[in-house]
Structure formats: structure tokens, C-alpha cells
Amino acid sequence: MPDPKSDAVSNFPPYLExxxxxxxxxxxxxxxxxxxxxxxxxxxxxxxIRSPSATVWAFxxxxxxxxxxxxxxxxxxxxxxxxGQDYVNDVRSGLARQAVRSALGRGRLGTITARMSxxxxxxxxxxxxxxxxxxxxxxxxxxxxxxxxxxxxxxGMVSCLVGPAVSLLxxxxxxxxxxxxIRQRRASRGLLSARTGDAVFAARxxxxxxxxxxxxxxxxxxxxxxxxxxxxxxxxxxxxxASSTVTVPGGILLFVFLGDGGRDVPASAWGGLIYSLGLxxxxxxxxxxxxxxxxxxxxxxxxxxxxxxxxxxxxxLAPNGDVRIPRTPVLPLSxxxxxxxxxxxxxxxxxxxFPGLASRLMQGGDGVMLGxxxxxxxxPRDWSRRVAIVTECIPLxxxxxxxxxxxxxxxxxxxxxxxxxxxGIDPNDAGLPSVIDPQRQMIEPSIMSRxxxxxxxxxxxxxxxxxxxxLATDVDLKQRLSDWARNSGRAVVWLNTM
Numbered sequence: 001m002p003d004p005k006s007d008a009v010s011n012f013p014p015y016l017e018x019x020x021x022x023x024x025x026x027x028x029x030x031x032x033x034x035x036x037x038x039x040x041x042x043x044x045x046x047x048x049i050r051s052p053s054a055t056v057w058a059f060x061x062x063x064x065x066x067x068x069x070x071x072x073x074x075x076x077x078x079x080x081x082x083x084g085q086d087y088v089n090d091v092r093s094g095l096a097r098q099a100v101r102s103a104l105g106r107g108r109l110g111t112i113t114a115r116m117s118x119x120x121x122x123x124x125x126x127x128x129x130x131x132x133x134x135x136x137x138x139x140x141x142x143x144x145x146x147x148x149x150x151x152x153x154x155x156g157m158v159s160c161l162v163g164p165a166v167s168l169l170x171x172x173x174x175x176x177x178x179x180x181x182i183r184q185r186r187a188s189r190g191l192l193s194a195r196t197g198d199a200v201f202a203a204r205x206x207x208x209x210x211x212x213x214x215x216x217x218x219x220x221x222x223x224x225x226x227x228x229x230x231x232x233x234x235x236x237x238x239x240x241x242a243s244s245t246v247t248v249p250g251g252i253l254l255f256v257f258l259g260d261g262g263r264d265v266p267a268s269a270w271g272g273l274i275y276s277l278g279l280x281x282x283x284x285x286x287x288x289x290x291x292x293x294x295x296x297x298x299x300x301x302x303x304x305x306x307x308x309x310x311x312x313x314x315x316x317l318a319p320n321g322d323v324r325i326p327r328t329p330v331l332p333l334s335x336x337x338x339x340x341x342x343x344x345x346x347x348x349x350x351x352x353x354f355p356g357l358a359s360r361l362m363q364g365g366d367g368v369m370l371g372x373x374x375x376x377x378x379x380p381r382d383w384s385r386r387v388a389i390v391t392e393c394i395p396l397x398x399x400x401x402x403x404x405x406x407x408x409x410x411x412x413x414x415x416x417x418x419x420x421x422x423x424g425i426d427p428n429d430a431g432l433p434s435v436i437d438p439q440r441q442m443i444e445p446s447i448m449s450r451x452x453x454x455x456x457x458x459x460x461x462x463x464x465x466x467x468x469x470x471l472a473t474d475v476d477l478k479q480r481l482s483d484w485a486r487n488s489g490r491a492v493v494w495l496n497t498m
Contacts, residue, residue, distance in 0.1 A: 015089040015127075020083050022148035027132060034072040034396075035139035036233050036445030037141045038279055040067040045265075046272035047182045055162045067187025076136065086128035089122050095120075095304070119300040126297035129289040130454065152255070152265075159255035159273070160280045163247025167284050171291055174236055177404035182234035185488050186299050188229045192222040237292055244284040251277045307343035318380035322372060325462075330489050331371030333387060333463040336362070341380045341463065341491035345484050348494050350439030357495060360469045381408060387460035390468055407450060411458040419457035422484060424477050425451040446470040457484075467495040 016024055044062040120390035141164060171384070195218045202215060244269040254272060326332075330343040335357070341347035361368060364375030364383060375383060385407050396404050402416050411419075425447070438448065449470040456464050464481075471477060472494065487493045 001031075011084070013087075013094065015131075017090070017310065020086055023079055023083050024087075027076060027083065028135070030072055030076040030079060031132075031136050031139050034069065034076055034136070035143040037065060037069040037072055038140065038143040039147045039150070041069050042151060042272055042275045043087040045275055046151045046268045047376070065278065072167075076132075080128050080132035080136075083132065084124040087127055088124045090374075091123055092120055093303075093337065119303050122293075122296040122300035126293045126300075128293075129286075130293035130297060133286045133293065134290035137283045137290060140279055140286065141281075141283030144276045144283060146278035147279060148273060152269050155255055155258040156273050156276065159251040159258065160247070161278055162250035162254050162278055163244055163277075163284050164185075164287075166246045166250065167240065167243040167288055170240055171288070176239065178233070178236045178240070178292075181229065181236060182292075182295050183299055184229045185226070185233045186296075186303070188222070188226040190303070192219070192226050195219050195222045240288045244281050244288060245255070247281040247284055248277045251280070281422040283494070285421060289415045309463075319363065319375050319378045319383050320380060321375075321377035324379050325370065325373070325379045325386045327372065327386075327460050328464045330491075331373070331386075333361075333491065333493075334369045335342055336367040340465075341493050343462070343491050344486055344489045346478075346485050346492045346494070348496055351495050358389050358393065358465060361387055362389050362463060385459035386410070386462045388456035388459045388464065389465045390456040390464070390471075392449070392452070392468070394452070396436070396438045396448065396451055396455070398435070398439070399433070400435060404436050404438075405455040405458055407455055407459045416454070419454040422457055422473045422480055423453040424474065424480075425450050461490060463493060465493045465495065471495055 026386070040064070042067045044058070048058050048062050053338065080428060143159050145157050146159045152159075199215060199219060251273070331341055332339050335354075340349065351357070361375075361383070364378065366374075366376070368375040370378065370383075370386060375387075378386075388407070398404075399419075402410050402413070405411065405419070420427040420430065432443070432447070436443070436451075449468040452468065453466065453471065456466075464485075466481075478494070481492050
């Protein structure tokens with residue numbers, strides 16, 4: 001699994017990492033045993049048909065063979081599913097870190113949503129239907145050929161190759177158009193996700209202006225294009241899937257032709273041949289699904305690499321050092337050699353005198369110092385808490401009160417209540433829902449500003465930077481923060497319009 005503390009962004013952890021390696025070896029064992037059980041089942045089936053007076057023992061062996069085959073089929077499917085899900089969960093963790101890294105990038109909400117759903121589904125299908133399915137299909141096809149050779153002879157084995165040959169020919173002929181149509185389908189699906197993501201932010205505006213038609217039109221158009229492209233892709237995919245159905249009738253016809261009409265072939269041989277053809281049909285179907293999964297996987301990897309590029313090129317929102325900053329002693333914050341406020345004091349600064357100060361302090365960089373530590377050397381986990389910036393540029397997340405006001409980790413109930421009182425919110429009667437959703441709920445801007453102030457206070461900062469016009473005129477709040485700064489020895493900096 002990718003290291004969550006590492007700065008390196010990794011979408012693709014090793015496929016056989018950790019427990020997946022042992023699970024994959026177990027999967028290979030199950031697949032090999034399943035193929036052997038398929039051959040054994042075919043032999044047991046023909047033995048029962050061949051003997052006119054089959055004993056109970058012969059039927060018991062046949063029942064045992066079928067039971068073993070069903071058990072191995074179940075075990076193989078469950079193991080393959082676990083490998084795919086575990087691998088995708090590691091990839092999902094990498095994507096989540098990339099979403100944080102690319103917060104200022106060119107990505108869109110819908111794009112990230114598509115990567116988190118469609119592309120991860122493609123990787124999961126590639127694991128199940130691609131890698132595991134190809135191995136299972138190959139061995140099933142091999143088991144069918146071996147079973148035909150054992151029960152019918154060389155003519156039977158050759159007859160079993162009709163279906164695989166037709167499917168292989170179709171894959172070669174339609175590989176390029178199939179890849180093109182699947183790529184178009186993925187692009188259309190991504191466009192629809194992007195349009196839907198844009199609509200999430202535009203829904204409130206559309207409701208205010210009753211602009212439902214302009215709101216739904218882009219989604220409807222993108223959805224119609226997805227339908228058209230999906231049908232074109234599905235027609236080719238279904239053609240390849242249908243090719244496996246040629247295996248049984250084609251194999252029987254070829255066997256009749258090779259065997260001079262099949263008049264001298266006993267019933268047991270026919271039963272063994274039909275069973276073998278069934279195995280080959282199953283193997284071909286799995287291999288066709290593996291081809292589709294391979295194409296989907298290649299497209300998904302390219303899309304995920306695009307997101308990786310966005311994360312790498314996006315401007316950083318926090319320093320990238322490794323020096324930890326403890327809560328004490330309280331250190332003064334300076335910018336370009338000028339101390340903004342000494343510990344225990346309150347300063348009033350003009351935005352025009354310090355243009356872009358909040359963003360510069362947030363991102364760190366040359367000239368920004370906390371005590372004798374340059375912001376570029378600071379650990380980002382500590383910097384955002386020791387230099388707490390209260391601004392609407394850092395939105396609040398969705399969740400309960402303690403989740404909404406936490407910057408990292410969860411503050412205690414007492415810390416949250418004390419900070420709420422200091423910010424001017426009654427913790428016993430805040431008038432807020434139990435689950436706060438800043439995107440969906442019409443919460444007063446002044447209340448949102450106070451919630452952001454609570455988040456800054458519970459972080460235990462050395463310096464509290466307040467860039468909130470809604471709070472600038474609250475005289476009582478300013479007095480409470482002055483008392484807090486004096487009693488706690490921490491600094492408060494107000495950014496005002498002067």
C-alpha cells in the first residue's frame with residue numbers, strides 16, 4: 001500500500017503486494033485444481049454413460065467430481081474478488097491523496113468522481129476478468145481440449161478448436177474499432193460526470209433563478225451522447241461474446257465431418273465431446289471478457305495518469321518540509337523580516353499593505369518565518385495548525401460539529417465548546433443541524449465565518465490570522481480574542497480594509 005506520509009503520488013501500487021501475493025498463489029492453486037476437476041468430471045461422466053450397468057460407485061464418483069468442481073469454482077471466484085477489491089482500495093487511497101494534492105489544479109469535481117468510480121471499476125474488472133479471468137479461461141480451455149483428447153481422441157480435440165479460432169479471428173479483426181469505441185464511451189462517461197459535477201455547484205443558482213432548463217440541458221446532451229456511443233461499443237462487445245456460442249455446434253459439425261458422419265461413435269464419446277465443448281465455450285467466454293477488461297484497463301490507466309499529472313503540476317497549498325512544530329513555546333510569525341504580532345498581542349493589518357497575505361502564509365515560501373524556522377522547512381501537518389488562517393478561501397467540510405471545525409484529528413468536546421463560546425456561538429443552542437453541509441444548507445455567512453474561527457482556535461495556533469470581513473465589526477468578539485491572546489500568550493492578527 002502507498003505510504004500515506006510520503007510526498008510521492010502513487011496511483012498504481014504493486015499488484016502482488018502484501019497479502020495479495022499469497023492470495024494470488026492460492027488463486028493459481030484453485031484454478032489448477034479446478035482444471036483438473038473439470039477433466040476428472042468429464043472422465044467420470046463418460047464412464048457413467050459408457051457402462052450400461054453403472055454401479056453406485058460410478059455415480060458417487062461423478063457426484064464427488066461435480067461437488068469438487070463447484071467448490072473450487074466458488075473458492076476461485078471469492079479469491080479473485082478479494083484480490084481485485086484489495087488492489088482497487090490501495091489505488092483509491094492514492095487517488096484520494098492526489099485529489100488533495102491537486103486542489104488548485106485544473107481538475108473538476110465530476111472528473112475526480114469519474115476516476116473514483118468508472119476507472120477504479122475498470123481496474124477491478126481487469127484484476128478479476130482480466131488477470132484472473134484470463135488464467136481461468138486458458139486453463140478451462142486447456143481442460144476442455146485434454147478432456148476431448150482423453151475421451152474422443154485427436155478428432156475431438158481438433159473439433160474443440162473451432163470456437164476459439166472464430167473468437168480469435170474476430171478479436172484480431174475488430175480490435176482497433178473496439179478499442180476506439182470503448183475509448184469514446186469512456187470519454188462520454190467522463191464528460192457526463194464532469195457536467196454532473198458542475199451542476200452540483202450550480203444547483204442553488206439555478207433554483208434561485210428558476211433556470212431548470214439551462215441546468216438540465218448540458219446533462220441531457222451529455223447523457224444522450226453516452227447512450228449513442230455506449231450502444232456502438234456494446235454491439236461490438238456483444239459480437240465477441242457471442243462468438244463463444246459457435247464452439248458447441250461448430251465443434252460437433254467438424255467432428256461429424258472428421259469422423260465420417262459419426263455413425264460409429266459411441267454415446268459415451270458423444271457425451272464426453274459435448275462436455276469438453278462446454279468447457280471450451282466457458283474458457284472462450286472468459287478470454288473474451290479478459291480482452292474487453294484489458295482495453296478498459298489501458299484507457300483507465302491513461303486517465304489516472306492524467307490525474308497524476310494534474311496533481312504534480314498543481315500549486316502547493318501548504319509547505320512541504322519535515323520539521324515538526326510543537327505547541328509550545330509560542331513562536332512569533334514574521335514575513336520579510338517584519339513580525340506581524342508578538343506572542344500575547346493583537347495586531348491590525350491592512351489588506352492593501354499586505355496583498356495576498358493569507359494565501360502567502362497558507363502556502364509558505366521565502367520570507368515567511370515562524371520563530372527561526374522557515375515555512376519551507378515546516379511539516380505541513382503542523383504549519384496549518386500553528387499558523388491558523390481563518391478565511392473563506394478554506395471551506396468547511398460536511399459533517400458534525402467536531403468534524404466541521406477540525407483541521408487535523410478530532411478536537412475534544414470541551415475544546416470545541418470553549419472555542420464556540422469564544423467565537424460567539426452558544427454550544428448549547430447553536431441553531432445548527434446535527435450534520436452541517438455548507439454546500440447544501442443556507443447558513444448565514446456570519447455563522448460560517450464563526451465556524452471557521454472555531455476551527456482556527458481548536459488547532460492550538462501560535463498565531464491566529466483572521467481574514468473574515470463578517471467578523472471585523474464585532475467589537476465584543478475582538479475583546480474576547482484580545483483577552484484570549486493575553487491569557488494564552490498567543491498572537492492574533494486581524495486583516496482589515498483600511
